[in-house]
Amino acid sequence: MKKVSWALAIVGLLCGIIAYQHERLKRFRSENNTLNSNLFALLNTVDRYKTRDSLNAASVGALQLTLSQYRKWRQQDAETIESLNIRLKRVENVSRHALESNQQLTIPLQDTVILFRERADTGRAFAYRSPYIDLRGRVQKDSVDIQWTATDTLLQVVHRVPRRFLFFRYGTKAIRQEIVSKNPHTEITYTEYVEFRK
Secondary structure, three states: OHHHHHHHHHHHHHHHHHHHHHHHHHHHHHHHHHHHHHHHHHHOOOEEEEOOOOOEEEEEEEEEEOHHHHHHHOHHHHHHHHHOOOOHHHOOEEEEEEEEEOOOOOOOOEEEEEEOOOOEEEEEEEEEEOOOEEEEEEEOOOOEEEEEEEOOOEEEEEEEEEEEEOOEEEEEEEEEEEEEEOOOOEEEEEEEEEEEOO
16 A cells, blocks of 8 residues: 555656646747747848839838846837836837838929018029928028928738648747838838737
């Protein structure tokens, strides 16, 4: 009877060790997948392409960070988020984009009358308007006054990239972000997507 109880105790201990090691192995695999995904996101550059409508788009992999990692490596962004009275632990994800609009314009000058309080003066003015840019200006004797407004709309799509084996798709290989700029003159120069993991 004593041998049976010892054998059961040893089997129970071994089962406990196996269960503990199994949980550790699952955690290490999860961390390894996260590290591989982050490495993939950091080493790949931003993929720029055009949509069917000739709009500029960009694709980038997502970083998966914990809150403590984000506070450590993106301290300035974390302070900005907290200055908005948003607790960092409530944030799901953060993305950051840099855009640059370039368009060469040739705008004809027009003679115009400029009214001042005491007198009227003639000068040259120009104006250009499109769905994306509103540009107005006056040419004076020694300078040019310009007022311009550029508008843009970004469409952000976050999606999972599945793993592939032959013709089968399963699980998640990586998380990617697609950004589309609605302004055809805007180029997406930088984009970053950070997803928080628990």
